[in-house]
Amino acid sequence: MSRSVVVIGAGPAGLAAAIQASSRGCRVTVLDEARLPGGQIYRQADKALSGTDYAEATELRRKNQLLERFAGAAHGLRYRPGCAVYAVFPNREVHFLDGAQTEVVQPDAIILATGVREIAIPFPGWTLPGVMYAGGAQSILKSQRVLPGKRAVIAGCGPLPVVVAAQLLRAGGEVAALASLRTPAAMLADLPAAWHGRSILAEGARYAWTVLRAGVSRLTGHVPVRAIGTQSLEAVVLARADSEGRILPDTEREIACDLLAVNYGFAANSELAAMAGASMRRNPVSGWVPVADAFGRTSTAGVFVAGDGAGLRGALVAECEGTIVGAAAAQPDKVTEFPGDPVLAAALARRQRYEKFQSAVRRSLHVPPGLWSIAAGETTLCRCENVSVSEVLDVLKEGHRSLNAVKRNVRAGMGWCGGRNCLHAVSALAELHTNAAPVEMMTPRPMARPVPFAALAHQRRADTP
Amino acid sequence: MRNLKADVLIIGAGAYGLSCAWWMAKRRTGARIVVVDAGDFASGASGRNGAGFRMQWGLDLNIRLCQESTLFFENAAEHLDYPRGIDLKQDGYLVLAHSEKALNHLKSAIATQHRFGVPSELLNADDCIRMVPALGRNRLMGGTFCNKDGSISPFRWLDALLKACRREKVEVLYGTQVDRIDKVGGSFQAAIADGVIEAEKVLLCTDWAAPHLLASLGIELPVASLPKEAIVTVPCTPRVKPILISLEHHISVNQINRGSIIFVVSRPRDGHDISSTPEFIGFAAPKILDLLPGVADVAMLRTWGGVSSVTPDMQPILGETEIQGLYVAVSSFRGLMTSPAVGRILSALIMDNDTNDPVLAKLGPRRFHTGDLVVEPLLNQA
Numbered sequence: 001m002s003r004s005v006v007v008i009g010a011g012p013a014g015l016a017a018a019i020q021a022s023s024r025g026c027r028v029t030v031l032d033e034a035r036l037p038g039g040q041i042y043r044q045a046d047k048a049l050s051g052t053d054y055a056e057a058t059e060l061r062r063k064n065q066l067l068e069r070f071a072g073a074a075h076g077l078r079y080r081p082g083c084a085v086y087a088v089f090p091n092r093e094v095h096f097l098d099g100a101q102t103e104v105v106q107p108d109a110i111i112l113a114t115g116v117r118e119i120a121i122p123f124p125g126w127t128l129p130g131v132m133y134a135g136g137a138q139s140i141l142k143s144q145r146v147l148p149g150k151r152a153v154i155a156g157c158g159p160l161p162v163v164v165a166a167q168l169l170r171a172g173g174e175v176a177a178l179a180s181l182r183t184p185a186a187m188l189a190d191l192p193a194a195w196h197g198r199s200i201l202a203e204g205a206r207y208a209w210t211v212l213r214a215g216v217s218r219l220t221g222h223v224p225v226r227a228i229g230t231q232s233l234e235a236v237v238l239a240r241a242d243s244e245g246r247i248l249p250d251t252e253r254e255i256a257c258d259l260l261a262v263n264y265g266f267a268a269n270s271e272l273a274a275m276a277g278a279s280m281r282r283n284p285v286s287g288w289v290p291v292a293d294a295f296g297r298t299s300t301a302g303v304f305v306a307g308d309g310a311g312l313r314g315a316l317v318a319e320c321e322g323t324i325v326g327a328a329a330a331q332p333d334k335v336t337e338f339p340g341d342p343v344l345a346a347a348l349a350r351r352q353r354y355e356k357f358q359s360a361v362r363r364s365l366h367v368p369p370g371l372w373s374i375a376a377g378e379t380t381l382c383r384c385e386n387v388s389v390s391e392v393l394d395v396l397k398e399g400h401r402s403l404n405a406v407k408r409n410v411r412a413g414m415g416w417c418g419g420r421n422c423l424h425a426v427s428a429l430a431e432l433h434t435n436a437a438p439v440e441m442m443t444p445r446p447m448a449r450p451v452p453f454a455a456l457a458h459q460r461r462a463d464t465p
Numbered sequence: 466m467r468n469l470k471a472d473v474l475i476i477g478a479g480a481y482g483l484s485c486a487w488w489m490a491k492r493r494t495g496a497r498i499v500v501v502d503a504g505d506f507a508s509g510a511s512g513r514n515g516a517g518f519r520m521q522w523g524l525d526l527n528i529r530l531c532q533e534s535t536l537f538f539e540n541a542a543e544h545l546d547y548p549r550g551i552d553l554k555q556d557g558y559l560v561l562a563h564s565e566k567a568l569n570h571l572k573s574a575i576a577t578q579h580r581f582g583v584p585s586e587l588l589n590a591d592d593c594i595r596m597v598p599a600l601g602r603n604r605l606m607g608g609t610f611c612n613k614d615g616s617i618s619p620f621r622w623l624d625a626l627l628k629a630c631r632r633e634k635v636e637v638l639y640g641t642q643v644d645r646i647d648k649v650g651g652s653f654q655a656a657i658a659d660g661v662i663e664a665e666k667v668l669l670c671t672d673w674a675a676p677h678l679l680a681s682l683g684i685e686l687p688v689a690s691l692p693k694e695a696i697v698t699v700p701c702t703p704r705v706k707p708i709l710i711s712l713e714h715h716i717s718v719n720q721i722n723r724g725s726i727i728f729v730v731s732r733p734r735d736g737h738d739i740s741s742t743p744e745f746i747g748f749a750a751p752k753i754l755d756l757l758p759g760v761a762d763v764a765m766l767r768t769w770g771g772v773s774s775v776t777p778d779m780q781p782i783l784g785e786t787e788i789q790g791l792y793v794a795v796s797s798f799r800g801l802m803t804s805p806a807v808g809r810i811l812s813a814l815i816m817d818n819d820t821n822d823p824v825l826a827k828l829g830p831r832r833f834h835t836g837d838l839v840v841e842p843l844l845n846q847a
Contacts (some may be wrong), residue, residue: 008525033750041615081843085740087746089743089744091743093743095743095746104743104747195761226844301705328679376678398508398628400505401505401640402506404505404508404509405505405506405639408506408507408508408512408620409507409620409624411620412765416699418766418767438625445767445768445769446741446746446767446768447765447766447767447768448767450698450699450764450765451764451765452762452763452765453750453753453754453760453762453763453764453766454754454761454762456746456747456750456765457750457751457753457754457761459746459747459750461747
């Protein structure tokens with residue numbers, strides 16, 4: 001029997017990994033929650049929708065090339081859209097929901113390509129309707145081709161706010177202000193890195209040009225400190241932060257808007273890796289990530305990780321890495337080199353090159369710790385269980401140190417999302433207020449997604465996917 | 466090196482350990498009381514159970530311990546000066562029988578309960594389904610119900626005890642594991658990673674793990690462990706008002722005030738693994754639907770694991786060991802629900818040498834030498 005590989009996630013890393021493992025003779029199954037391949041970054045609109053998603057032509061070309069490569073490989077692998085993985089165990093069992101049915105498979109290798117979620121830094125009013133993640137606003141535009149708001153303020157750091165501002169403008173929206181923690185041009189300061197990322201930077205420059213030409217008010221160094229509104233968002237108050245993230249007095253300005261799109265970078269979707277028993281570590285920029293070698297091997301035998309789910313990499317690195325990890329997972333032995341293999345040699349070289357650029361992007365996403373103090377008192381931190389910032393701070397003051405102890409005390413992380421939304425914030429607050437980095441993440445447990453008993457009572461079990 | 470001295474060292478900061486510490490400290494004798502725990506807040510069995518308390522037991526001492534504890538829970542916010550409250554829910558407990566044998570256990574137990582004034586009643590299958598329409602009729606024979614039984618939040622209960630202990634100057638040290646205990650002269654030395662705690666008296670509240678430390682002193686205690694797993698659902702419409710326990714399904718069901726339903730499901734296992742196992746979901750879901758078809762549409766949110774202690778007669782072990790000054794408290798499935806009474810009784814024993822409580826005569830660690838054991842029949846165990 002040939003080797004069985006299950007890839008979880010159909011973004012750039014997952015697709016490239018599936019193509020590569022399949023080309024090496026593995027029986028590959030790709031499980032993905034969405035209805036079409038592409039993941040978040042290459043999200044596709046329903047074919048019935050007309051129009052464009054306002055992305056740069058070069059970016060669209062990369063997207064289409066990868067999707068075509070995947071379609072070309074699809075006869076040799078099994079692509080299963082609409083499948084939500086809710087548990088992975090150290091024995092390599094993968095449990096997932098497909099419609100009203102659950103299934104359990106136990107492949108020889110699992111490649112986790114689960115991507116990232118966005119990071120927001122809470123501020124008073126951030127739970128008002130109309131406040132959303134910048135990537136969330138972008139994904140409404142990409143998948144539904146509608147504007148998520150009429151008059152937008154976009155805030156945060158790194159490249160995404162600029163991209164989203166430009167795409168909203170191109171779609172006919174109004175952007176009242178773009179508040180960036182630091183000027184996006186700071187990425188150019190690292191010249192070698194900029195050179196390696198020149199194609200991406202060119203796209204970035206074109207997005208920035210769209211924003212400039214539209215005369216959008218650019219407020220560098222400003223961050224949202226308050227959202228105002230009764231039923232939904234009516235205005236946002238921005239203020240200037242110093243390099244430590246402290247808000248400077250008398251710098252507040254109020255801007256009317258019905259959409260506030262925020263992004264302070266991305267945290268890895270690493271729950272499944274942790275559930276599979278992989279050793280985890282915390283990275284200040286990308287959150288809790290599995291410890292992995294250059295070929296994506298985690299500490300759990302047969303469980304691999306590729307792309308942003310292993311720490312922020314970006315689509316280009318993710319795609320090369322998918323190829324590398326797909327090749328490694330296809331081998332029954334722990335292979336660390338692929339001599340005389342031009343595909344792998346090229347992927348390794350490309351990853352190394354793009355990685356230099358990506359490290360500059362990661363620096364642009366560094367969040368000064370003081371920003372985590374903008375939300376105070378009654379501001380909600382955990383939306384599922386409605387836990388306020390002060391409740392978390394009280395528990396830290398009482399001397400509880402582990403994130404699990406915080407969770408058991410205030411229920412942050414016990415709700416619907418299982419901590420996907422608050423874990424990064426609770427970790428940051430714990431570090432800020434105890435001057436010690438938390439050692440362990442909140443223990444992720446099955447289920448990664450809620451699943452009805454009716455579906456769980458009839459598990460289909462297959463030895464191979 | 467950390468070298469600490471204590472008059473009483475309590476090992477284990479679960480419900481038993483913290484309750485005993487609080488009852489001792491509130492005597493205000495000036496005794497130095499130290500509680501250590503290898504894990505962190507609520508990380509052991511006291512924070513991993515189904516959260517229920519009930520007076521419906523088959524043996525007199527279990528009933529008595531729970532009657533006293535129920536009264537305490539009803540007034541815990543005052544007793545412990547904890548205005549937030551412990552999320553007390555008192556909608557009763559319905560113990561279900563799905564066989565003639567189980568029904569006979571319930572009938573004999575209810576006679577004992579009535580002797581102690583427990584307001585429990587015998588129900589037929591129709592009564593049970595009227596009370597909980599989500600129940601399945603499959604094999605259901607009947608049940609007993611007591612409206613004073615209920616549940617608390619284990620986290621609020623442990624936090625209330627912890628804060629009350631610290632107010633009374635008890636030192637509670639998390640992340641402090643005792644590796645062995647030695648008796649040196651008249652006192653005990655408990656070895657921790659970075660030092661020694663010297664104590665006049667030691668109370669072991671490590672439940673299923675108690676035999677390990679006792680072995681370092683040459684004492685054997687017949688305590689085994691049973692790993693269990695639990696499920697919590699997303700909040701849903703009210704559909705299970707009383708807590709349910711099914712003696713055949715080995716399942717307990719508690720829909721808490723926030724709307725989530727908690728299921729604790731047992732199956733025959735040993736060891737002390739608290740991880741979520743791959744087999745569990747497929748094992749538990751059909752059983753849950755057999756017992757309670759009315760939850761088929763409810764989504765399971767999370768699973769977790771915990772470990773119960775198992776004793777030969779399924780009763781707690783409470784009292785002084787054959788080594789003077791060394792005490793033990795093993796809950797045998799009911800630590801949370803008996804912790805108020807156990808704290809009071811053991812604090813009187815340890816601080817005043819008060820051995821009058823009948824619990825101590827019958828549930829002491831030395832009973833296993835005589836071999837005269839009566840097994841508690843009403844347990845949710847596999």
